[in-house]
Each structure stands twice: as C-alpha cells, then as structure tokens.
Amino acid sequence: MLTIENLHASVDGNAILKGLNLRLEAGQVHAIMGPNGAGKSTLSYVLSGREGYEVTDGTILLDTPDGAVDLLDMEIEERAAAGVFLAFQYPVAIPGVSNLHFLRTALNSIRKARGEDELSGAQFMKLARAKARTVELPKELLKRAVNDGFSGGEKKRNEIFQMAVLEPRLAILDETDSGLDIDALRIVSEGVNALRGPERSMLVITHYQRLLDHIVPDVVHVLVDGRIVKTGDKTLALELEAKGYDEIRQAAAI
C-alpha cells in the first residue's frame, strides 16, 4: 500500500528525516515509536504534504486503484483524494465552521476529485449519524464549530469520526493517544479497530506503548534520528518500554 524509500526531509535547513525506508502492506497496521525529536511528526507531515517540510531525496509511493502514485508530486488535497488521512496530534479549531458542514464539504470534494457523485444532504446525514455512534461522539458536537471548545478527548474522537466518514486507504495517526485518559483511549481505539480492513493500512505514530495494547500492530518500527533503526512484531514495543531508547540507539550504533 505504502512504500517509502530513502526519504530525506528537512525543516528550515535542518535535516530531520535521513534516509527512511518503510513498506506497509494493504490491511496492515504498523506502529512507529521513537523518542522526542526522532522525526515522527515530520514523517506524518511529509506524508500529508504540509508546507514548510522540504523533501530533499526519496520517494513515497501509494497504491491506488489506478496504480501507484508518488505522493510527493501531489498537493495536500490531492493526497486526501487519493486516500491519505492524517489524524492530527493537535486537531485545529475552526470557529464559525460547523463540523458537519465541513465534513460534508470534505467528503464531497474528495468524491468529486475521484469522479464520484456527491452525496446529498440526506445521504450524508445518514452516514454521519451512523459513524458518530461508533466513536460515541455526542450529536451536539456534530453541529458545533470544528473542534471549537472541544475537550482533548472530544477532539481525538472527532478525528476518528472524520476518518470513519472519509474511509481513507492510508490512515496516519499522529500521537492520537497523547493526553487521553484511559476511557477516552478505549473509545478512540475501538473506533480505530472498527476501521481495520483488508483495503486499509494504518501508520500509528506514538510515544507510548500503552496505545498498542488497544490497537495491536502487525509491525513495530523504531524511529531514531530520522531513520528506522529496528523493526519487529508487537513485542518490540514492550521491549522498548522496558529498556528505553538508549539501548536500541546504541545497538544501532548511532
């Protein structure tokens, strides 16, 4: 589904990603763990196309029904239309824009870009109501302005709600667990797990092993200093939690 080769990226002239390679198969969930400053968030932003992140080398290929495309050639919204979804670490509040209006515009923009019919108001509302229930998102929040005045947990649930409606091929969850209490974490994780499927791949970026008890990954990667230094199964996360990053960093001789 996603093939990243030799990815180099810098911010303000500082190299952050230094030759990152990663292959994510369709239907798989990969976790990326790493210490602060390793480049986890940079990776999520480079994948989604945020401005200010300069890619100096490498390719990012995404499989689509029309064949593989290089995300680096595409605008932010084109990537979304190709099926990329980023669940933000810090979802942005947008006063004055209702959650539902926004989401319907997003969904129809994507459908239009794909040459599909736009959903009518009634069709959309039916879909939105059903998806909101899966993440226990109170219906009042649907009508409120996007993330405006939402609690931390509500913002993250809103991200997963949007993901459920937009049905991406590649979902990137950037520290979706940060700042959540255990109840909120459970709800968010269940929402994510419900979205696992053979045609959807997920990249779960996290700082804490705890999340991976709830969203059990197929593969765990350790990102240190801009590169994947170790890859293993879910037990790698436990090992990291026990030993810390220093040992892995030394073993990788960085």
Next chain:
Amino acid sequence: MALLDTSRTAPGKGVAPLRSAAKAALEASGLPGRKTEAWRFTSVRDLTTADATPAQGGLVVDAAPGVDVHRLQGELPADVAGWLAAVEPTLPNAHFVALNGVLADELVVLHAQGHVVAPVTVTHHGAGEGSVSTPRLLVVLEPNAELTLVERFGGSSKGLTNAVTQVRLGANAGLRHIRVHDVAQASLIGALGVAQERDSRYRSLVVSLGGRLARLDLRVRLEGAGSRCDLDGLYHVDGQDHVDHHLRVEHHAPHATSTQTYRGVLDGRGVAVFDGQAQVTRTGPGAEAHQQNRNLLLSEGARAHTKPHLEIDHDEVVASHGATVGSLDEDALFYLRARGVPREDARTILVHAFLRELLESAPTPLRDELAAALRERLPRGEVTAAMELALDVDEAKGDGIEGDA
C-alpha cells in the same frame, strides 16, 4: 453649492430647532481635515469640492404595530423637543451633525412602546449623483419596550448621505439595531448617538459592505445603572473601498457593561479604520468594558488602521482590549486541505467563517441575506453557499441531526 457648503439651507421649512442649533455649531467648528485626530485616516476633501444640491426625502419607514411614526417639520411638539434635548449630548461628529441639522427637511420619529414583535426597517435610499441627502431619525423606546430596528443605507451613484440617528432607551428597554451600509460608489457619513437609562440594553450590529466611503461615528452614553451595550460590527473592503468605524462608549453609572467587537476582511487596495474608545470615569462599582478588533488581510495593498483604547480612572473596572491585523490561519488551511478541501475553497470557507460568526445573532431572514451579500463579495463564495445550504435543507425536512438517531 458644494456638497458640504454651509452657506445655504435647504429649501422648505426644515426642522426649526435643529436649524437654529446647527447654525451656531457650524460657526464654531470647521470641516475636519487630516490634522483632526478622528479624521486622520479618512479624507473628506472630495466631498468639499464636488458640486451638489440638497435632496429631499429618501427615507422610507416600514413600520410595525406598536410603533408610532411621526414625520415632522418646522416647530416640534414639546414631547419630541424634550426627547431631542435628552439625546443631544450623545452626538458625535459635531460638524456633520450640524450640517445635517441645517439641511434636514424633516425629522422622522419612531416611538415604540411594549414588545414590538416585527422588526421595523428604515431604508435610506441615498442621494443621486451630485446631491446630498440628510436623513434625520429619532428613535424613542419607552420603559420596558423591545424593538428590532433595521437601518439600511443604499446607494449606487456618487452622492453623499449625511445621516444622523439618535436613540433614547427608557428604563429596561431593549433595542436590537442592525445597520447595513451598502453604498457602492456613494459616500455615507453617519452619526449615531444612543442614550441609555437604567437596565436598558442596546445591541448593535453594523455591517459595512465596502463602498467609496462609509463612515460611522457611534457614541453611546450609559447613563443609568445596570445598562448594557454590545456593539458588533463587520466589514469587507476590496478595490478602493474605504470604511471607517469610530466608536465611543461613556460609562456614567455603576454596573454598566459595554462590549465592542469589530471584525473585517480587507482585500484589494481597501482601507478600514477602527477607532474604539471606552471611557469609564467616576461611575462607582461594577463597570465592565471590553473591546476587540480583528482584521484579516488578504492582499498586500489593503490597509487596516486600528486603535482600541480604554480610558479608566478607577480600579474597580473589568476591562480588556485588543486588536489584531493578520492573514489566514495556516494551521486551519492545512487542516481543511488535509481533509480534501481544495486550497481556494478552504480559503473562502475560512474568510466567510471569520465574518459569519458575528452574524449568528442577527434575526432571520436578514442573517441569511447578509451572509449571501458577504459571500457574493468573496472569490469563490458559492462554495460556502453550497456548504451551508445543504444542511439547512435537511433541517427543513426534519432529517437533521436532531432526528431519530
């Protein structure tokens, strides 16, 4: 005569007390120039050189049950004269008010009692090219009265409207006052004075849709304890538009509250001036005053001049003031685009939302009309129309989110 020539009065009887007061005032005050602080950023030079003749009428009242409308000339009845005297100290912008007094051919009085359900609309059609219209409106709310007043200022040719509106709110009265300045190639200079007795509420929304010149001087005197005014405004300038809002609130009583919340979007070579003042002096306890002006700049050529200021001389005041001049929030733009919304659509959505927030409290259908007018002024504004229309339709069908889920 020139648009602002003071040597003659209008034909007809005019309004006697206004004329006599105005003549003295005109002799005392000259036309404002660039060195006049309140007119630093707004020039009236074009107005003083153009030829013009006074226009008659041009003010149309669409009244509602519960409101008496009087159109007066010559000498005024005692009660009206009394009301006028009571609101006189609130008037800002002495020179233009005096000019209005000299040229006004009638005084229109709206006198409201009790709860007036339907809104009252006053339409100022503006003067034709080369002429000046001088509408004069007095709005009086008896104690406990409630009214929604919509004042519309239109225009298409290059005339001048020099309008004066005075408002007196009796004890515990409430006025929702919406002014729409949509003057295109015409010029508007408006003075608005409000006097509030105890526990009265004045809630104003001023919407300025560009224009060659749209200037408002709004002064509120909170004379009674527990009175409150909320002054909201929003504006959009593009091309060579020039809008200017000067607000002044004076607290003269304890437990009074005032807020000033103005927002604008500036494009092209448009200019917007905001000068908000709140004066809290010797009022006793419980005063609260807040001011905020936010400007969104969409082009290099646009200019915002903003100056919120508080004048406070004792320490038991809850107060805040702030001003911003900035561009679109890049984080919000990224968020929208990352969800699939194309860049230009995302920009339009954010600009419209920035203005739209202040419209939320306006009564329908006016709110929708104003939202549509703003949308029409924005590039790709139809995007937000499609966005907003879609779910409104659902709700009308009873298929909204409040449904059976």
